[in-house]
Amino acid sequence: MYVVKGFAMIEVEMGATTPREPLHRDRIVAAALELADSDGVDALSMRNLARRLGFEVMSLYNHVANKDELLSLMVDAVAAEIDGPPPDAAPLAAIRAITISTHDVLVRHPWAPELWQHYLPGPARTRHMDDLLRLFDESGLAPALAHHGFHAVSNHVLGYTLQQLGMDMGGDDPEVRAREYVAGISEVDHPHMVAHVRQHIDGDTSSSFELVLDLILDGLVRLDAGA
Amino acid sequence: MYVVKGFAMIEVEMGATTPREPLHRDRIVAAALELADSDGVDALSMRNLARRLGFEVMSLYNHVANKDELLSLMVDAVAAEIDGPPPDAAPLAAIRAITISTHDVLVRHPWAPELWQHYLPGPARTRHMDDLLRLFDESGLAPALAHHGFHAVSNHVLGYTLQQLGMDMGGDDPEVRAREYVAGISEVDHPHMVAHVRQHIDGDTSSSFELVLDLILDGLVRLDAGA
DNA sequence: AGGGTTTGACGTACACTGTACATATACCTA
DNA sequence: TAGGTATATGTACAGTGTACGTCAAACCCT
Numbered sequence: 001m002y003v004v005k006g007f008a009m010i011e012v013e014m015g016a017t018t019p020r021e022p023l024h025r026d027r028i029v030a031a032a033l034e035l036a037d038s039d040g041v042d043a044l045s046m047r048n049l050a051r052r053l054g055f056e057v058m059s060l061y062n063h064v065a066n067k068d069e070l071l072s073l074m075v076d077a078v079a080a081e082i083d084g085p086p087p088d089a090a091p092l093a094a095i096r097a098i099t100i101s102t103h104d105v106l107v108r109h110p111w112a113p114e115l116w117q118h119y120l121p122g123p124a125r126t127r128h129m130d131d132l133l134r135l136f137d138e139s140g141l142a143p144a145l146a147h148h149g150f151h152a153v154s155n156h157v158l159g160y161t162l163q164q165l166g167m168d169m170g171g172d173d174p175e176v177r178a179r180e181y182v183a184g185i186s187e188v189d190h191p192h193m194v195a196h197v198r199q200h201i202d203g204d205t206s207s208s209f210e211l212v213l214d215l216i217l218d219g220l221v222r223l224d225a226g227a
Numbered sequence: 228m229y230v231v232k233g234f235a236m237i238e239v240e241m242g243a244t245t246p247r248e249p250l251h252r253d254r255i256v257a258a259a260l261e262l263a264d265s266d267g268v269d270a271l272s273m274r275n276l277a278r279r280l281g282f283e284v285m286s287l288y289n290h291v292a293n294k295d296e297l298l299s300l301m302v303d304a305v306a307a308e309i310d311g312p313p314p315d316a317a318p319l320a321a322i323r324a325i326t327i328s329t330h331d332v333l334v335r336h337p338w339a340p341e342l343w344q345h346y347l348p349g350p351a352r353t354r355h356m357d358d359l360l361r362l363f364d365e366s367g368l369a370p371a372l373a374h375h376g377f378h379a380v381s382n383h384v385l386g387y388t389l390q391q392l393g394m395d396m397g398g399d400d401p402e403v404r405a406r407e408y409v410a411g412i413s414e415v416d417h418p419h420m421v422a423h424v425r426q427h428i429d430g431d432t433s434s435s436f437e438l439v440l441d442l443i444l445d446g447l448v449r450l451d452a453g454a
Numbered sequence: 455a456g457g458g459t460t461t462g463a464c465g466t467a468c469a470c471t472g473t474a475c476a477t478a479t480a481c482c483t484a
Numbered sequence: 485t486a487g488g489t490a491t492a493t494g495t496a497c498a499g500t501g502t503a504c505g506t507c508a509a510a511c512c513c514t
Binding site: 114116118120121129130133134137147148150151152155156157158159162163165169177181185189190191192193195196199208211212215216218219220 | 347348353357379382387392416417445447
């Protein structure tokens, strides 16, 4: 199969030619997502991406201003995967659901949390944030508390996911990394650290994501009631 | 001033030569910190760093395995700036103080939060984490709650700081960026988002860092008491 | 139908990155 | 004095993002 230059044809079967699917923004972003998901964001170079799509590098620049814009579009594509608020749920319950979905999505795209704050929100993330803010407004919390609550919840998702994924980053098995780490530090100097990592390795402490989320949400209501 | 090749001399004043300070790990890391603080972590290239130090690129590699190790050392140097626990404070108060100090330090080095989770903790960060874990152990909270509390607090610092610095990232004035962003979205589609950003621009909502921190800490003791 | 304009793909080229490798010199020890 | 070790330097290479110019195809308007 070869490419007729300048005409975007590929030869198929016995000489018959069909126009190959043209390059478009969405296809580029989708391919970039796949590549980042499977090989890591470090493996996402413009050349790499172009090769995977079957085009030359500079062709990408007809649809994307530069790599930064591409990354920004990728982040928004991830944001688009987040569930909207469940139709008939109380505001705080909806916030809870949205937040858990956000966490799920971010874990599916482990490269995304690092870039989450790096770019201005695109349409999908703007939509998502607006939903969340609306729910806080409708929650009955005092306006200032709603404002802080929005940040508290946002911080929690981002911070927790980054922390959770940080261990996976090295490429190796996270448990192996944890063991190597704990083997490299002195148990007499840092007994609590060693014990804590051992707990993680043994897996006898479940995920604290939802627990802390509820801690924050309950704390907000309680603060509001006390005021 | 010129460099006598292979002899590490610099000419000063009238031909007198003094041996220039030799290159050492700590000097390299310190210079890298300065460079990243002033010009951003993107401007930190090995060539750039070497030039600033007055050496050639490859000389750095006699003291640092590769750029990744350098970045990891930089993160730990930042961790070393965090205050230890105040000598005679109750555990939870000490946790509060440490956490606020962590936030201060991270803000001083805006490039650091992005790398915070990227590398295994070095000695300073290990020390810091061990302190924090010890304080949670001594806090009287149930072990499982202490475990979760440690993560909740860690997530909060990281998430909040990232969020706070995200706006500054673009290099431009964050207020200008915020205005541009809000000008680019539809107020009828996203009224809550627009209102929220306006609140930030007008600065009439104070930092929620300590508020949410207390929310978490208070929530932990309350959960513990209820159990 | 024909000519002008616009579009998208391609190729070349450049500055810059991290770093492997070889060399050269200084210092220390036997 | 000889030899090994540590450090600084120089050269070189593969890979990066992307500016710029070329060119054929597609579209549009007479």
